[in-house]
Amino acid sequence: MLEKQIPFWSLLVREVMRFYKVIVQTVLAPIVGSSLYLLVFGVSLGRQIKMADISYLGFLVPGLVMMGVLNNAFQNASSSIISSKFSGDLEDYKVSPLTYQQIIWALALGGLFRGLIVGTVTFCIGQLFYWGMHHQFLGVAHPFLLILFLIIGGLSFAMIGLSVAIRVKSVDQLGAFGNFILVPLIYLGGVFFSIKTLHPFWEHLSHFNPVLYFINGVRYGILGTTDVSIPLALGIAVLTIVSVNVFSLYSLRNSSFSRW
Amino acid sequence: MKDYGKVKAVQDVSFHLEPGEVFGLLGPNGAGKTSLISTIVTLEKPTSGQVLVYGFDVTRQPSEAKKCVGFVPQEIVHHGFFNVEEIMRFYSGYFGYWNNQKRIEELLKKLSLWPHRHKKVRQLSGGMKRRLLIAKALSHNPKLILLDEPTAGVDVELRDQLWELIRELQKEGITILLTTHYLEEAEALCQRVGIIHKGKLLALGPTQELIEKFTQREIHICTKEPKSAITHPLLISQEGNRLIFRIPSHQTVGEILKSLQISLDDVVDLQTKEGSLEQAFRRVIGEELSC
Numbered sequence: 001m002l003e004k005q006i007p008f009w010s011l012l013v014r015e016v017m018r019f020y021k022v023i024v025q026t027v028l029a030p031i032v033g034s035s036l037y038l039l040v041f042g043v044s045l046g047r048q049i050k051m052a053d054i055s056y057l058g059f060l061v062p063g064l065v066m067m068g069v070l071n072n073a074f075q076n077a078s079s080s081i082i083s084s085k086f087s088g089d090l091e092d093y094k095v096s097p098l099t100y101q102q103i104i105w106a107l108a109l110g111g112l113f114r115g116l117i118v119g120t121v122t123f124c125i126g127q128l129f130y131w132g133m134h135h136q137f138l139g140v141a142h143p144f145l146l147i148l149f150l151i152i153g154g155l156s157f158a159m160i161g162l163s164v165a166i167r168v169k170s171v172d173q174l175g176a177f178g179n180f181i182l183v184p185l186i187y188l189g190g191v192f193f194s195i196k197t198l199h200p201f202w203e204h205l206s207h208f209n210p211v212l213y214f215i216n217g218v219r220y221g222i223l224g225t226t227d228v229s230i231p232l233a234l235g236i237a238v239l240t241i242v243s244v245n246v247f248s249l250y251s252l253r254n255s256s257f258s259r260w
Numbered sequence: 261m262k263d264y265g266k267v268k269a270v271q272d273v274s275f276h277l278e279p280g281e282v283f284g285l286l287g288p289n290g291a292g293k294t295s296l297i298s299t300i301v302t303l304e305k306p307t308s309g310q311v312l313v314y315g316f317d318v319t320r321q322p323s324e325a326k327k328c329v330g331f332v333p334q335e336i337v338h339h340g341f342f343n344v345e346e347i348m349r350f351y352s353g354y355f356g357y358w359n360n361q362k363r364i365e366e367l368l369k370k371l372s373l374w375p376h377r378h379k380k381v382r383q384l385s386g387g388m389k390r391r392l393l394i395a396k397a398l399s400h401n402p403k404l405i406l407l408d409e410p411t412a413g414v415d416v417e418l419r420d421q422l423w424e425l426i427r428e429l430q431k432e433g434i435t436i437l438l439t440t441h442y443l444e445e446a447e448a449l450c451q452r453v454g455i456i457h458k459g460k461l462l463a464l465g466p467t468q469e470l471i472e473k474f475t476q477r478e479i480h481i482c483t484k485e486p487k488s489a490i491t492h493p494l495l496i497s498q499e500g501n502r503l504i505f506r507i508p509s510h511q512t513v514g515e516i517l518k519s520l521q522i523s524l525d526d527v528v529d530l531q532t533k534e535g536s537l538e539q540a541f542r543r544v545i546g547e548e549l550s551c
């Protein structure tokens with residue numbers, strides 16, 4: 001049984017080593033990015049923003065944690081596929097007995113792992129800023145739900161990264177997906193603001209954005225507050241991971257592993 | 261059969277390999293050799309038809325089939341930031357070998373890559389890169405190896421090493437399919453060859469038989485005394501005491517001498533030049549061009 005999973009473990013080790021070898025780009029750079037968000041929005045501008053029961057910095061931390069997880073999970077899986085398309089070693093996956101699900105889960109877990117590192121460090125830096133401002137740390141209201149949302153979100157976004165990267169015909173197409181679809185969904189998913197503050201029309205529309213449920217799930221996990229119902233958010237999270245898994249399988253099956 | 265849209269890359273090609281043989285797949289550029297190999301290793305799906313590897317259908321039982329096959333692609337593969345040893349570890353891992361260190365060490369030493377095991381692919385020379393591809397393909401002890409132009413752009417010394425390696429692998433009982441544009445290489449290594457052109461298999465058989473079928477032997481006879489002008493259907497030149505004949509393989513030198521009434525005492529020197537695979541190849545491809 002375990003024997004059968006050796007190809008999977010090998011690919012997972014490769015995936016983790018791949019980003020570990022360029023850790024400055026893959027982990028450090030995103031952490032610098034989210035620290036800047038914390039400093040500029042959370043600490044400086046945040047002083048002027050009044051929220052009901054929590055400081056803006058406190059509100060921002062869970063959003064940035066989840067944004068780090070989702071972004072980096074996506075990035076890791078997609079850049080792994082794209083660089084392998086260039087170097088030609090994507091063909092190795094196809095000529096070996098790796099199954100499509102083994103490829104999917106190895107890349108998903110590799111992406112999740114990188115996402116979690118970025119997310120955890122972001123959380124710790126956020127705590128430092130929070131302590132600097134309020135002389136106390138943020139508590140974690142629902143640790144189990146927090147971890148659940150982080151894991152499902154990271155896995156799902158890595159699978160999306162995999163499917164998009166295997167389907168695209170050029171790096172530009174991948175960039176377009178990131179800039180025109182992924183980034184807007186994440187930014188409009190309530191990382192920086194509560195959708196309750198939006199015009200009702202936009203608030204309504206936001207409910208069709210799956211990222212909203214992931215962000216609010218994490219916010220509920222840490223702060224205990226949310227804009228959406230948590231059972232609904234969990235349902236949507238599970239639905240998301242199942243459907244992106246099916247989509248990944250379909251994409252692998254119907255795409256070429258040949259080099260560019 | 262394999263189509264790329266309108267291009268019929270491989271059509272009506274049917275052959276099988278004998279266990280333990282070295283089989284040469286020959287054909288000009290664009291003949292469909294790589295396409296054929298790609299369908300064996302499932303990089304391309306056959307548009308129609310079937311490929312069996314040790315009885316496993318590559319589209320229906322891919323993982324069983326893939327375990328039997330080692331694949332050396334035509335083009336160099338890079339691996340980003342990974343070094344030779346890591347590449348070997350991952351690759352054998354994909355085939356289900358977790359702790360394959362012994363085999364990896366053995367292969368890297370055999371292919372003179374051991375001192376370079378901490379280098380990345382782009383730090384290797386062209387020949388080393390090619391040897392790495394071969395080491396990868398051997399890491400899971402395959403029973404069949406597919407070598408797509410293993411000796412393209414390789415120097416004489418390395419070519420000799422590769423030939424030696426191919427012969428060694430054959431001794432170990434491994435079946436080998438190789439493609440090459442060097443016909444003397446195919447002649448030296450392959451027990452059987454198939455010649456494909458524009459996706460069609462034009463000739464198939466034991467190398468020697470193909471040579472005999474498609475070429476003729478040249479016989480140079482040097483006699484003591486110059487002969488008077490001879491007319492003989494197989495004669496191609498006569499200069500003083502030198503006679504050159506081109507005879508089909510089934511005819512013997514003795515028969516020629518007899519028919520010309522030249523006694524052996526009269527012969528100073530006799531040379532025969534066997535036809536080469538290259539001549540056979542040209543005949544086969546040429547016949548196709550002319551029709």
Ligand SMILES: Nc1ncnc2c1ncn2[C@@H]1O[C@H](COP(=O)(O)OP(=O)(O)OP(=O)(O)O)[C@@H](O)[C@H]1O
Pocket residue numbers: 264267268269287288289290291292293294295296334
């Ligand atoms: N991905 C592809 N899409 C479309 N046509 C292709 C593709 N790959 C190969 N072909 C075409 O299929 C035919 C066979 O190509 P193939 O690479 O199999 O030839 P080959 O015998 O390996 O040639 P060479 O000796 O140059 O390596 C060629 O006409 C080629 O242009």
Ligand SMILES: [Mg+2]
Pocket residue numbers: 293294295334408
């Ligand atoms: Mg080729």
